[in-house]
Amino acid sequence: MLLAGVIAATFATTAAAMPAAAAVEQVPGVYPMDCAKWKDKARCAALNRDIKACKDKTDDEWRECMRQPAPTAKFTPPKPRDCSTARNKERCEAHTSALEACKDKLTRAEHRKCIAGQLQAQAPKKN
Structure with a gap:
C-alpha cells in the first residue's frame, strides 16, 4: 500500500512539473x-x-x-559579336548562330550547356 502511495505521489508531482503549452511552442527547431x-x-x-x-x-x-x-539570379544571354572584324570568321559565325539557338535558356548553366552542344554539333568531324 505504501508503494502505491509513493508511485501515485511521484506521478502527481511529475504531471505538475510538466511545461505548459506556451513553453512547448518554443522548442528547438528551424x-x-x-x-x-x-x-x-x-x-x-x-x-x-x-x-x-x-x-x-x-x-x-x-x-x-x-x-x-x-x-536563380537574373541571366541575360551575351550579345553576338561583330564577326566582320574577327580573326576567325568561321568560328565567330558558329558562335553567333549558337547564341541565336540558345537565347531562350533561362539560367546560365542551361545556356552554357546549350552553347557547348551547339558548337560541338557544328564542329567538323575528325577522321
Missing part, C-alpha cells in the same frame, strides 16, 4: 535567418519564406516542403 550577413539575399529570403510556409509540417512532409528550387 527559425528564420538573419539575411544581413548573407551574400545572396534572395536565397536567404526564399529560405525564410519556405521556413515560414513549412513550420506546421513534420518529418518527410517538412523535408519535401523545404526542398523547393532556389531562385
